[in-house]
Amino acid sequence: xxxxxxxxxxxxxxxxxxxxxxxxxxxxxxxxxxxxxxxxxxxxxxxxxxxxxxxxxxxxxxxxxxxxxxxxxxxxxxxxxxxxxxxxxxxxxxxxxxxxxxxxxxxxxxxxxxxxxxxxxxxxxxxxxxxxxxxxxxxxxxxxxxxxxxxxxxxxxxxxxxxxxxxxxxxxxxxxxxxxxxxxxxxxxxxxxxxxxxxxxxxxxxxxxxxxxxxxxxxxxxxxxxxxxxxxxxxxxxxxxxxxxxxxxxxxxxxxxxxxxxxxxxxxxxxxxxxxxxxxxxxxxxxxxxxxxxxxxxxxxxxxxxxxxxxxxxxxxxxxxxxxxxxxxxx
Amino acid sequence: xxxxxxxxxxxxxxxxxxxxxxxxxxxxxxxxxxxxxxxxxxxxxxxxxxxxxxxxxxxxxxxxxxxxxxxxxxxxxxxxxxxxxxxxxxxxxxxxxxxxxxxxxxxxxxxxxxxxxxxxxxxxxxxxxxxxxxxxxxxxxxxxxxxxxxxxxxxxxxxxxxxxxxxxxxxxxxxxxxxxxxxxxxxxxxxxxxxxxxxxxxxxxxxxxxxxxxxxxxxxxxxxxxxxxxxxxxxxxxxxxxxxxxxxxxxxxxxxxxxxxxxxxxxxxxxxxxxxxxxxxxxxxxxxxxxxxxxxxxxxxxxxxxxxxxxxxxxxxxxxxxxxxxxxxxxxxxxxxxxxxxxxxxxxxxxxxxxxxxxxxxxxxxxxxxxxxxxxxxxxxxxxxxxxxxxxxxxxxxxxx
Numbered sequence: 001x002x003x004x005x006x007x008x009x010x011x012x013x014x015x016x017x018x019x020x021x022x023x024x025x026x027x028x029x030x031x032x033x034x035x036x037x038x039x040x041x042x043x044x045x046x047x048x049x050x051x052x053x054x055x056x057x058x059x060x061x062x063x064x065x066x067x068x069x070x071x072x073x074x075x076x077x078x079x080x081x082x083x084x085x086x087x088x089x090x091x092x093x094x095x096x097x098x099x100x101x102x103x104x105x106x107x108x109x110x111x112x113x114x115x116x117x118x119x120x121x122x123x124x125x126x127x128x129x130x131x132x133x134x135x136x137x138x139x140x141x142x143x144x145x146x147x148x149x150x151x152x153x154x155x156x157x158x159x160x161x162x163x164x165x166x167x168x169x170x171x172x173x174x175x176x177x178x179x180x181x182x183x184x185x186x187x188x189x190x191x192x193x194x195x196x197x198x199x200x201x202x203x204x205x206x207x208x209x210x211x212x213x214x215x216x217x218x219x220x221x222x223x224x225x226x227x228x229x230x231x232x233x234x235x236x237x238x239x240x241x242x243x244x245x246x247x248x249x250x251x252x253x254x255x256x257x258x259x260x261x262x263x264x265x266x267x268x269x270x271x272x273x274x275x276x277x278x279x280x281x282x283x284x285x286x287x288x289x290x291x292x293x294x295x296x297x298x299x300x301x302x303x304x305x306x307x308x309x310x311x312x313x314x315x316x317x318x319x320x321x322x323x324x325x326x327x328x329x330x331x
Numbered sequence: 332x333x334x335x336x337x338x339x340x341x342x343x344x345x346x347x348x349x350x351x352x353x354x355x356x357x358x359x360x361x362x363x364x365x366x367x368x369x370x371x372x373x374x375x376x377x378x379x380x381x382x383x384x385x386x387x388x389x390x391x392x393x394x395x396x397x398x399x400x401x402x403x404x405x406x407x408x409x410x411x412x413x414x415x416x417x418x419x420x421x422x423x424x425x426x427x428x429x430x431x432x433x434x435x436x437x438x439x440x441x442x443x444x445x446x447x448x449x450x451x452x453x454x455x456x457x458x459x460x461x462x463x464x465x466x467x468x469x470x471x472x473x474x475x476x477x478x479x480x481x482x483x484x485x486x487x488x489x490x491x492x493x494x495x496x497x498x499x500x501x502x503x504x505x506x507x508x509x510x511x512x513x514x515x516x517x518x519x520x521x522x523x524x525x526x527x528x529x530x531x532x533x534x535x536x537x538x539x540x541x542x543x544x545x546x547x548x549x550x551x552x553x554x555x556x557x558x559x560x561x562x563x564x565x566x567x568x569x570x571x572x573x574x575x576x577x578x579x580x581x582x583x584x585x586x587x588x589x590x591x592x593x594x595x596x597x598x599x600x601x602x603x604x605x606x607x608x609x610x611x612x613x614x615x616x617x618x619x620x621x622x623x624x625x626x627x628x629x630x631x632x633x634x635x636x637x638x639x640x641x642x643x644x645x646x647x648x649x650x651x652x653x654x655x656x657x658x659x660x661x662x663x664x665x666x667x668x669x670x671x672x673x674x675x676x677x678x679x680x681x682x683x684x685x686x687x688x689x690x691x692x693x694x695x696x697x698x699x700x701x702x703x704x705x706x707x708x709x710x711x712x713x714x715x716x717x718x719x720x721x722x723x724x725x726x727x728x729x730x731x732x
Contacts (some may be wrong), residue, residue, distance in 0.1 A: 169653035224417035225386050227406040227488075228478070238430075242421035 043324040069304065075297035082291035095298040104282060105299070110193065119198045123255060124248075126199070127206030133215045134207060152204040160268035163197045165288040167269075187274040194276065197265045202258070206251055213247025214240070253314040257307055279303050333395030334360045334484040335518060340390035342376050342542075350376040352542040353390070357591045363509075363534035367523055368565070369671030373542035374522045375490055377682075381520060382488050385409050395485055405434075410479035414491040416471045418478075424450075425459040435482070438555075449481045451577060452511070469500045476511065486518040486653045493528065505531060526566050530554070533596040538562050540667070556726045560716035561664040562611050563709060569650065569684045573665060575658040576611040576710070584613055587635045587656035587703070593728075594708060599719055609719070610660045612709040615650065618685035620693060621698050621700040640682060644689070651693050653683040653701070662713040701703045704728075 019255060076096070079089045093267070099105050130148055138146050151159065168175040169182045183189035217240050227234045241248070263280040270276045272285065287296025335358040342351040351373040358364050379385035381392060383404035390433070392400055399407050418427050425446055432442040450456045451471045463471055472492060479487055492508070493501045509532055512519050523529055529536045530550040536551065538545040538561070546558045550566075557563035563571050572587040576583040576590065578600055583590040590611065592600070599605065621634045637653040644650075685701060693699045705730035710719045720726050 001332060095485075218417065220413045220417035221419065222416045222477075223382075223404075224411065224413060225405040225430075226384065227382055227407075227409060227411040229434040230483075231405065234434065239419060242419070245421070 055326035080294040130207035156264040209251035213244040367529035368539035372539040410484040416475040573660040586655040615686040617707040619693035
């Protein structure tokens with residue numbers, strides 16, 4: 001890594017300073033003195049050791065993530081249908097044009113977005129409530145926490161089957177509750193049930209992440225707020241939420257990324273019938289069922305890009321910090 | 332501004348532990364009262380009960396004549412300063428100080444004016460737009476004070492506000508707090524475990540132990556006339572020396588020689604249930620180098636000779652540690668004080684701390700002759716801890732009639 005005086009170089013120096021001192025506040029004087037200083041023998045050896053220690057992990061990452069990603073990008077640029085292997089051909093971005101002008105893709109994209117936004121929003125509210133209960137509860141803390149986490153501990157597919165049976169007319173207890181109707185045969189009710197299953201399953205996860213955030217709010221802060229004249233609601237909105245913001249953003253990021261890739265529940269509950277497919281669902285249908293590696297890969301790459309954009313928005317625009325760093329509060 | 336009255340206030344936790352027991356305290360309007368005691372003595376719980384952050388199990392709390400037992404903290408019109416400062420990290424200094432005013436729904440202009448005013452008093456004006464994360468400990472502490480004073484509340488409650496500062500800054504902030512309180516004349520209850528802070532800051536000091544009030548009074552009175560062994564040992568630095576004393580033939584046999592006792596103390600010791608063994612307490616400054624005193628003074632005390640262990644020269648005077656023979660004074664109070672000071676290691680043998688004049692020629696290693704003032708001696712009953720030399724609340728020494 002060379003050090004020069006360009007703005008990018010300055011960034012590099014800052015990072016090094018931060019790494020060395022173990023803190024994120026770079027002192028300007030330090031930055032100036034480090035900018036052009038040649039590395040000592042000791043430092044160079046230390047750096048070499050650093051790279052060596054990272055190497056195994058970096059290699060594994062390259063093998064299991066970078067290679068498949070690059071390979072699917074490569075596949076997405078080809079006409080490649082396993083039913084007609086002879087027609088395999090490099091066609092550039094033609095697959096992308098095909099997918100992005102296709103109505104099924106956009107329907108699935110809309111469904112996925114709907115599921116993502118609704119489930120994450122509901123989970124945030126419910127999860128916060130659950131987290132507060134788990135955080136505040138004095139009696140039977142262990143039981144409350146364990147009970148709340150049970151849905152998250154159940155395999156998604158198993159849970160999805162239980163929802164499907166519950167809504168099956170004739171035998172399902174939930175379907176019977178609603179006069180034996182068949183909600184999974186209609187689009188709106190199917191989507192509602194899919195979202196319900198998602199929310200039921202992942203709210204505990206949200207609650208768990210938020211509870212970690214609640215632990216970040218010092219008791220004294222809430223006491224100070226109540227002597228300052230804040231009501232319980234004001235304490236929550238003006239003190240707790242701002243202090244918890246980094247944890248909330250991390251929780252939202254995790255859940256949004258997860259929710260966007262929704263697959264299991266849809267696969268079991270409707271198999272994508274009545275236009276309830278998510279993008280992952282139609283990618284699967286094209287790639288595995290349809291054996292169309294070109295189109296399937298194109299969809300996978302598009303999902304990857306969307307997820308990357310979501311992550312980018314969260315990290316850059318909302319300033320979500322990685323869990324464990326306190327960089328967010330400095331600005 | 333208002334007075335605060337605690338009428339038999341107790342705190343009992345659900346698990347049965349009693350943190351505070353029947354505290355009676357009347358804090359006058361504008362008074363600066365310090366609650367002091369070792370950790371776990373109930374001082375913070377008492378403060379939290381005044382603030383409303385902790386429920387009162389029994390008894391009555393009145394602020395400004397009004398019963399506030401069941402009022403929420405926000406309705407009590409009190410401001411609190413915490414040891415951790417408890418600044419809102421997401422708000423700037425200005426927003427932190429304006430927070431209570433904003434909640435009180437004051438208009439923007441009044442808020443600004445009050446904040447600027449408070450900032451000026453505490454010299455925070457250049458820092459108003461910074462976040463707490465970018466402030467030093469002392470600055471944060473001042474912001475916390477600022478947030479308390481902008482509101483002009485009925486009372487300030489301070490929970491060890493200076494304990495997180497380094498020693499030098501603490502001394503400086505002590506005077507700031509003191510001056511501020513005098514300027515504003517707001518009733519203040521201040522909790523600390525540091526007896527120096529208690530001595531220097533308060534109009535009156537309340538010493539607590541195990542949830543109960545031991546003695547209430549102006550600092551000097553607690554120092555000169557401690558009601559019991561605990562108060563005597565807690566107040567003062569270096570602490571009072573405690574020696575074992577056996578009552579024998581009208582005098583006290585101690586490691587410093589036979590100490591004569593006056594008629595009044597003797598009468599007390601003649602009762603059937605009177606203790607045969609006492610604890611003699613004497614403060615370090617009531618010793619003096621025997622070579623440095625005039626005859627008039629000499630008559631009021633007695634002398635002894637002991638090996639010098641350590642000499643600490645403070646410039647203005649010398650702290651001299653003598654090794655003395657004989658039994659150690661032992662009482663529950665003393666053990667508690669030692670535990671609170673973290674002194675589970677005594678190094679064997681009783682050691683006597685004395686504060687001698689700087690001119691003293693005392694040397695480590697040799698023996699030295701030391702005089703001490705008999706009029707300043709306290710005698711304590713080791714079982715009850717009561718100060719036997721107190722007469723109508725005043726300490727009279729062992730020889731007084």
